[in-house]
């Protein structure tokens with residue numbers, strides 16, 4: 001079989017794709033905000049009448065049936081590959097992390113293979129994450145494997161930035177992850193703009209303009225230079241003193257956080273920086289890198305959209321190469 005189902009399941013998003021293994025073409029796609037966190041919370045509220053694995057399998061069965069109806073394609077028995085938070089303490093099954101150094105070829109991936117069962121009729125390859133001394137990631141390693149497979153001119157060294165709820169700065173040396181660091185940029189933005197006193201001083205908007213850009217630029221510069229806990233309060237002061245309106249202030253807050261995150265890259269001189277972002281955040285991060293004078297290569301947001309799919313294909317290839325019989329009859 002040349003097609004498989006690819007699931008990139010994050011804390012707050014669910015992406016299911018029908019993929020042709022040759023060339024990595026995405027034939028059909030379904031996305032929803034049904035992140036792992038939401039399913040785990042629902043499982044906990046339902047008085048745990050079933051075990052966690054069965055609960056997640058029931059959810060996946062429903063999603064795959066709906067996907068099959070929507071596309072009018074028979075998906076029965078297709079291999080499902082799942083990366084991201086599905087292998088975490090709030091996912092289908094908690095898997096141990098792989099350690100460092102971690103090869104970007106996919107060779108070092110820790111995984112669990114579920115044969116088709118009465119509960120779930122698909123063979124399932126559940127991909128685990130990677131741990132550092134004091135940090136963890138699940139999902140970004142698979143995206144990085146995909147990026148490295150597609151970008152042939154990357155020499156195998158550099159700092160790879162994956163913006164998001166939990167932004168990752170991943171250091172790669174000789175095609176291996178040597179270390180990484182998480183920045184809670186997206187999550188802190190959401191908390192500060194919704195749940196703190198600053199919620200009264202900011203309003204998000206999709207519109208752009210020179211004033212909005214100026215506010216973002218100032219935020220990036222202040223965030224990179226100043227103590228963040230103190231800089232946060234300037235958002236309130238700017239509102240009270242009429243220096244920025246609430247839309248501009250939202251850009252300023254966003255700039256503060258991104259500037260503070262990227263300010264850490266000042267020590268990276270001599271190491272190439274690669275921005276690995278989807279379309280939603282690429283503009284903000286590339287602008288911030290420019291403002292901070294950090295030379296970087298901005299990878300195409302279209303490549304990042306499907307990086308998890310490309311990474312999963314590399315992982316399948318590696319597993320097939322080293323554990324020949326595992327997919328017998330599934331692929």
Ligand SMILES: O=C(O)C(=O)C[C@@H](O)[C@H](O)CO
Pocket residue numbers: 011088089129136137138139140165166182
């Ligand atoms: O492994 C875990 O439990 C995580 O929390 C990893 C998380 O940071 C993802 O990498 C991105 O959200």
